[in-house]
Amino acid sequence: MTADPTNPAALRPQELEAVYAISRSVASAVNIDSALDEIKRLTRPVFIFDNMVLYLKAGEDSLEPTYARAIGRGRSHEAELSWGDAVAYDAFKSTQPVIRMERTNDYPENRTQLWYSLGLSLNLESETIGSLVFIRFGGPPFEDDQIRLAEFIASHVTQLLGHKQLVQRIVNLEAERRLIRLQEDFIATISHELLTPLGFIKGYATTLLREDTTWEDQTRKEFLSIIDEEADRLRELLDNIMDSSRLQSRTLRMSYQPVRLDTFLKDVSMRATSRHENLSIDLQLDTPIPPIQLDPSRLAQVFDNLLSNATKYAPGAPVVISLNSNDSLVHISVRDSGPGIGPEHLDQLFKRFYRVPTSGPRVRGTGLGLFICRQIINAHEGEIYAESVLGEGTTFHINFPIERKQIADNITFQESRP
Ligand code: ADP
Numbered sequence: 001m002t003a004d005p006t007n008p009a010a011l012r013p014q015e016l017e018a019v020y021a022i023s024r025s026v027a028s029a030v031n032i033d034s035a036l037d038e039i040k041r042l043t044r045p046v047f048i049f050d051n052m053v054l055y056l057k058a059g060e061d062s063l064e065p066t067y068a069r070a071i072g073r074g075r076s077h078e079a080e081l082s083w084g085d086a087v088a089y090d091a092f093k094s095t096q097p098v099i100r101m102e103r104t105n106d107y108p109e110n111r112t113q114l115w116y117s118l119g120l121s122l123n124l125e126s127e128t129i130g131s132l133v134f135i136r137f138g139g140p141p142f143e144d145d146q147i148r149l150a151e152f153i154a155s156h157v158t159q160l161l162g163h164k165q166l167v168q169r170i171v172n173l174e175a176e177r178r179l180i181r182l183q184e185d186f187i188a189t190i191s192h193e194l195l196t197p198l199g200f201i202k203g204y205a206t207t208l209l210r211e212d213t214t215w216e217d218q219t220r221k222e223f224l225s226i227i228d229e230e231a232d233r234l235r236e237l238l239d240n241i242m243d244s245s246r247l248q249s250r251t252l253r254m255s256y257q258p259v260r261l262d263t264f265l266k267d268v269s270m271r272a273t274s275r276h277e278n279l280s281i282d283l284q285l286d287t288p289i290p291p292i293q294l295d296p297s298r299l300a301q302v303f304d305n306l307l308s309n310a311t312k313y314a315p316g317a318p319v320v321i322s323l324n325s326n327d328s329l330v331h332i333s334v335r336d337s338g339p340g341i342g343p344e345h346l347d348q349l350f351k352r353f354y355r356v357p358t359s360g361p362r363v364r365g366t367g368l369g370l371f372i373c374r375q376i377i378n379a380h381e382g383e384i385y386a387e388s389v390l391g392e393g394t395t396f397h398i399n400f401p402i403e404r405k406q407i408a409d410n411i412t413f414q415e416s417r418p
Contacts, residue, residue, distance in 0.1 A: 010148060018046045019152045026160045035160050036067045043153055044071070047146060050115075051135035054157065055088040063088055063130060084117055084133035091119025091131040097147050118142045120154040124162050132157055189353055193237055193366050197230035233364075240368045243301075244352065247375045254298060254379055258291035261323055261330060268300055269321060272307040279311050279319065286324035292402055298376045302384075305369040306334045306396050312363050314338020314393065330400045337393035346386050350374040 029035035058064035103114040246252035314336035353367040377384040382400040
């Protein structure tokens with residue numbers, strides 16, 4: 001390009017004004033397409049054109065039109081914006097503006113069948129990143145002073161693209177930082193969670209192995225059952241971590257079969273009350289619901305987690321599970337009358353690793369359970385959400401469509417971490 005964008009002395013006052021306006025709009029641009037629309041709008045009063053096409057480098061030697069606007073006579077030629085391709089490629093390879101004049105056999109009967117195109121390369125730092133093409137149907141040809149003005153416009157478009165690249169780099173950097181933070185959080189949470197049961201296992205096993213002391217049967221049994229429980233906990237944690245990473249890689253397979261929800265919920269409740277001795281469940285099952293296609297073991301995982309949470313975060317409070325349906329939906333709710341959850345946490349509960357800070361550090365957990373629950377319910381084309389009133393309790397609601405559109409074999413991962 002020959003024009004020096006820092007020295008616009010050669011421009012006419014009206015052109016100068018337009019160039020400054022363009023420069024201001026580039027500086028404040030937040031969205032590239034609307035900024036290009038603004039450049040097009042500000043350019044029109046001082047520079048005649050019918051089509052404006054921005055081509056960006058898409059590979060070593062290829063260009064892709066990424067923004068194209070046809071106005072005036074160009075409107076009827078909107079579908080033929082590829083007319084700018086040849087000049088765009090020529091300009092991309094040249095440091096000078098490229099002008100072409102072309103016509104079809106219809107000319108001169110149809111004046112618009114003669115067109116002039118002007119291509120300008122866009123150079124950012126020492127790299128050519130694309131070209132900008134202006135087309136005039138039926139003339140007038142591009143004169144030198146007009147070409148100079150077009151060069152100023154092209155230099156601002158380049159600045160805009162540079163600006164966009166910078167923003168993109170910052171966005172990438174921010175995403176990278178978030179990922180690192182996520183990994184650090186993950187490692188910190190997981191290490192802590194794994195080390196706690198491991199510490200118990202090691203401590204009690206070492207104690208039992210001491211040769212300088214003998215243990216009564218009762219004490220030895222107690223220590224061994226702690227080791228046994230903590231080993232179960234380790235296994236559960238590792239299962240959760242594995243599920244969570246399979247969810248991320250979308251490789252957690254689902255296996256659907258017809259399930260009668262009333263029977264299923266009775267089984268789930270019985271298992272939970274035998275596992276947690278202080279848990280009491282009031283089952284409120286509506287009229288029988290025909291079997292629906294579900295993955296019973298994944299679904300059991302959801303209810304095991306909700307009921308185990310009830311025993312952890314609402315200990316001693318009875319839990320009510322209710323099941324009802326209408327023509328299209330099945331609704332299940334799991335309600336406890338525990339301390340409840342503040343409204344500011346409700347949306348976050350289903351994010352990976354999220355734990356309500358006020359739940360107290362003594363209650364053990366990883367914040368993976370509800371994340372996994374939501375992914376499993378989503379795979380059933382259902383939804384899960386929580387309602388809670390502080391001091392009154394928490395209700396988890398699950399809705400399933402009775403007839404699902406399609407059955408996903410794999411769980412679709414939905415990243416919900418901020
Ligand atoms: P974890 O129990 O391992 O921390 P979850 O994902 O299962 O992870 O739960 C996320 C958070 O939601 C818990 O840490 C807890 O703060 C909160 N929570 C879940 N269930 C309840 C409940 N029934 N009552 C109060 N808080 C709850």
